[in-house]
Amino acid sequence: MAPIKEAVYATLLMDDSYLPGAMVLGHSLKDKGAKARLVVLATIDNLSASTITELRTVYDEIIPVNRIVNKHPANLYLMDRPDLISTFTKIELWRQTQFRQIVYIDADMVAIRAPNELLNYNTNFAAVPDIGWPDCFNSGLLVLRPNLGDYYSLLALAQRGISFDGADQGLLNMHFQDWERLSFAYNCTPSGSYQYIPAYKHFQSSISLLHFIGREKPWTIGRDHKYASGVYGELLGRWWSTYDKHYRVHASYQTGRPRDTPRTVPNYVTGEKTTSYLGYSFSEPQPQHEPAPWIDVEPPPEAPATTTEEAMGDQPEPVEQIDKQDFEPTSTVEQRRFTAPQMEWDASRAPPPMDSKPEAQNFPSQVYEFNQDTSLFQAPKYPEAPRDMYYQVPSKPKRTEKPKPIFPWEAHAPKPTRVFPEERPPSPEPEIEPEPEPEPEPEAVAVARTSSDASESSVFTRESRSSSNSASESDPWNSYTRVNAWDAMPEIERYVQAFVQSRKGKVQVLHQAGAHSKTADQSLLSPPVDAERRPSMKITDFPTEWERPSLPVTPAPRHPSFWGEEGDEEGELPAAEGVPKQQDWNPVQKLEELQKRQTEVLQTGPELIPKEIPNRAMPDSAVDTTAVTAEATAKALCGEKARATDPATERLSDSGVDMANARSRAQPKPILKEPSFELGGVSSEKDLWSSKDVAPEVLSANGSASAWVKH
Numbered sequence: 001m002a003p004i005k006e007a008v009y010a011t012l013l014m015d016d017s018y019l020p021g022a023m024v025l026g027h028s029l030k031d032k033g034a035k036a037r038l039v040v041l042a043t044i045d046n047l048s049a050s051t052i053t054e055l056r057t058v059y060d061e062i063i064p065v066n067r068i069v070n071k072h073p074a075n076l077y078l079m080d081r082p083d084l085i086s087t088f089t090k091i092e093l094w095r096q097t098q099f100r101q102i103v104y105i106d107a108d109m110v111a112i113r114a115p116n117e118l119l120n121y122n123t124n125f126a127a128v129p130d131i132g133w134p135d136c137f138n139s140g141l142l143v144l145r146p147n148l149g150d151y152y153s154l155l156a157l158a159q160r161g162i163s164f165d166g167a168d169q170g171l172l173n174m175h176f177q178d179w180e181r182l183s184f185a186y187n188c189t190p191s192g193s194y195q196y197i198p199a200y201k202h203f204q205s206s207i208s209l210l211h212f213i214g215r216e217k218p219w220t221i222g223r224d225h226k227y228a229s230g231v232y233g234e235l236l237g238r239w240w241s242t243y244d245k246h247y248r249v250h251a252s253y254q255t256g257r258p259r260d261t262p263r264t265v266p267n268y269v270t271g272e273k274t275t276s277y278l279g280y281s282f283s284e285p286q287p288q289h290e291p292a293p294w295i296d297v298e299p300p301p302e303a304p305a306t307t308t309e310e311a312m313g314d315q316p317e318p319v320e321q322i323d324k325q326d327f328e329p330t331s332t333v334e335q336r337r338f339t340a341p342q343m344e345w346d347a348s349r350a351p352p353p354m355d356s357k358p359e360a361q362n363f364p365s366q367v368y369e370f371n372q373d374t375s376l377f378q379a380p381k382y383p384e385a386p387r388d389m390y391y392q393v394p395s396k397p398k399r400t401e402k403p404k405p406i407f408p409w410e411a412h413a414p415k416p417t418r419v420f421p422e423e424r425p426p427s428p429e430p431e432i433e434p435e436p437e438p439e440p441e442p443e444a445v446a447v448a449r450t451s452s453d454a455s456e457s458s459v460f461t462r463e464s465r466s467s468s469n470s471a472s473e474s475d476p477w478n479s480y481t482r483v484n485a486w487d488a489m490p491e492i493e494r495y496v497q498a499f500v501q502s503r504k505g506k507v508q509v510l511h512q513a514g515a516h517s518k519t520a521d522q523s524l525l526s527p528p529v530d531a532e533r534r535p536s537m538k539i540t541d542f543p544t545e546w547e548r549p550s551l552p553v554t555p556a557p558r559h560p561s562f563w564g565e566e567g568d569e570e571g572e573l574p575a576a577e578g579v580p581k582q583q584d585w586n587p588v589q590k591l592e593e594l595q596k597r598q599t600e601v602l603q604t605g606p607e608l609i610p611k612e613i614p615n616r617a618m619p620d621s622a623v624d625t626t627a628v629t630a631e632a633t634a635k636a637l638c639g640e641k642a643r644a645t646d647p648a649t650e651r652l653s654d655s656g657v658d659m660a661n662a663r664s665r666a667q668p669k670p671i672l673k674e675p676s677f678e679l680g681g682v683s684s685e686k687d688l689w690s691s692k693d694v695a696p697e698v699l700s701a702n703g704s705a706s707a708w709v710k711h
């Protein structure tokens with residue numbers, strides 16, 4: 001009993017340019033679970049050794065066949081396929097009688113699923129209708145039973161060139177007129193102009209094999225083609241997904257192939273080229289028809305051998321040699337291997353493969369569980385505070401030593417008599433409020449000032465009042481003596497007077513000592529020319545209201561904004577012409593002189609005619625207009641009385657100022673630049689301005705008047 005012959009899948013390869021198609025087909029069949037061996041009829045005389053080596057990686061058997069060339073190729077040019085001049089070689093299938101059945105598949109086809117049912121399909125010959133003429137079958141997929149009868153019949157037709165298309169399909173259709181029709185799904189032949197898209201949508205899930213008929217093949221048009229969208233582009237993506245799975249960058253690593261396996265397939269794919277680095281193969285985009293300079297894409301010289309095995313053994317491997325010599329450095333340490341993510345399919349061209357795994361399947365997941373501990377939370381023990389973190393507060397050193405004496409009188413200083421009373425004892429009786437003190441009368445002040453005893457009270461402690469008021473004696477505020485211990489020491493007094501004397505003349509104030517002292521005035525700190533004024537060093541012995549300065553006899557500092565000038569804010573005012581220096585000025589003498597002359601003026605009567613102030617511009621030169629303005633003010637305010645002062649003022653200008661001349665140059669300035677030194681008509685003006693008739697703003701507008709009139 002003869003052994004049962006096997007059924008196989010078979011394809012045809014007649015030159016290297018179809019190698020990518022043959023490899024993608026073989027991989028797709030195996031990837032989809034082909035249940036038969038893969039064989040390839042190869043015209044090895046026309047194939048490179050690398051191609052044959054490549055074929056062996058996926059095909060189980062390489063069957064060398066003789067090329068059968070159509071010697072009457074005229075019809076080939078009818079369909080513009082002179083490249084198919086050798087497709088008569090396909091009739092070699094019927095000579096492979098070692099196989100029970102052959103499922104032949106063109107090298108430009110890709111399996112979506114493996115048509116294993118066709119391996120045992122009981123038929124003499126079966127095929128799929130051709131899309132161009134469906135009464136004919138397409139010779140891309142054939143189910144046949146090899147037999148020498150058909151073989152020689154077909155060979156005879158071939159030798160005579162009998163084919164309506166000049167190729168195998170025309171020949172076979174002429175021989176197998178009673179062919180068994182198979183489903184279009186076994187040999188789906190789309191094209192760029194495919195129009196029956198609804199049918200494709202409906203039947204696409206049943207497609208077993210795609211057939212890229214025509215001159216253009218997936219590997220010749222490359223990845224960047226014009227069919228990016230549409231059904232044809234979608235089906236092209238199926239081919240590319242298989243190709244990428246096995247031949248794109250690092251694909252060799254994932255398929256577990258040896259590192260030194262020559263990868264020649266991308267060399268025949270448009271836009272791809274192969275380089276090798278560190279033993280890995282890379283598929284990189286490459287300009288069309290421009291192979292890498294170091295890779296000889298031309299097939300090597302034909303081997304004389306007639307068998308496949310011999311040919312493979314002797315063929316040189318140019319690509320592999322270049323890889324090893326030029327691109328594989330010697331590594332001293334083990335290199336970390338990088339594995340690029342595997343691309344199952346080209347998402348920009350096709351949907352994911354039907355058997356692809358879900359996305360995010362490999363996403364890491366972490367599951368957290370609730371804490372099952374039922375005990376109460378115990379806070380961790382708080383660390384104790386450090387114990388040695390303190391320091392001794394330094395005690396304030398007590399000063400027991402008496403400071404060394406500085407002044408000579410400290411050696412024999414008397415014991416202090418001041419008493420600092422303790423807390424005030426609570427009084428059962430309500431305190432009698434002291435009467436509000438009346439304004440100090442001149443007499444009282446005079447009495448106070450006449451006291452030369454330092455132990456006596458000052459102007460603020462009125463002995464007459466305190467003695468009559470018994471309630472105030474118990475009041476420590478009233479009984480408190482505002483006297484210093486050194487007040488009675490003549491050495492201190494002399495000491496102070498020594499430097500007070502030196503300041504004499506710099507500070508002078510007018511002193512009007514009340515009604516009985518109109519004729520003589522004195523400085524507060526001047527020597528005691530007046531017996532009523534004692535030189536006191538008591539700090540509590542403040543000057544009385546009468547003693548306070550009321551009229552400065554030295555020029556007041558000029559206020560910058562007053563003049564609106566710049567650059568002259570500091571320094572003394574320029575000395576006025578005709579004004580005597582302060583050192584030469586004796587106010588007492590001048591006042592006495594004024595007193596005398598005023599009496600003369602008043603005696604002359606109001607017969608004098610008032611003179612008008614000429615309204616003329618005054619030159620910038622410092623001219624003392626005080627007298628003039630004072631005169632004008634006096635006229636305006638006092639009428640006849642003031643007019644009477646006019647000649648007297650003129651006569652009083654003993655400083656050399658010609659009053660008439662100054663008046664003629666005078667300008668009616670409302671504000672004077674300096675206080676007046678010419679105190680014409682002091683008594684009369686003082687009396688007048690004290691009256692209620694004078695408006696205060698008028699007075700304040702006149703510097704002379706406001707400067708010395710205080711009350």
Ligand SMILES: O=c1ccn([C@@H]2O[C@H](COP(=O)(O)OP(=O)(O)O[C@H]3O[C@H](CO)[C@@H](O)[C@H](O)[C@H]3O)[C@@H](O)[C@H]2O)c(=O)[nH]1
Pocket residue numbers: 011012013014015018083084087106107108138139140141165167168169170212213214215
């Ligand atoms: O240079 C070549 C040319 C062809 N083939 C093989 O021959 C087959 C047929 O050529 P192909 O380019 O596939 O032809 P198609 O474009 O498919 O043209 C149609 O016309 C051809 C000639 O009649 C038939 O063989 C095809 O089955 C049919 O589909 C290929 O698949 C290969 O297996 C080669 O190996 N090398």
Ligand SMILES: [Mn+2]
Pocket residue numbers: 106107108109140211212213214
């Ligand atoms: Mn084909």
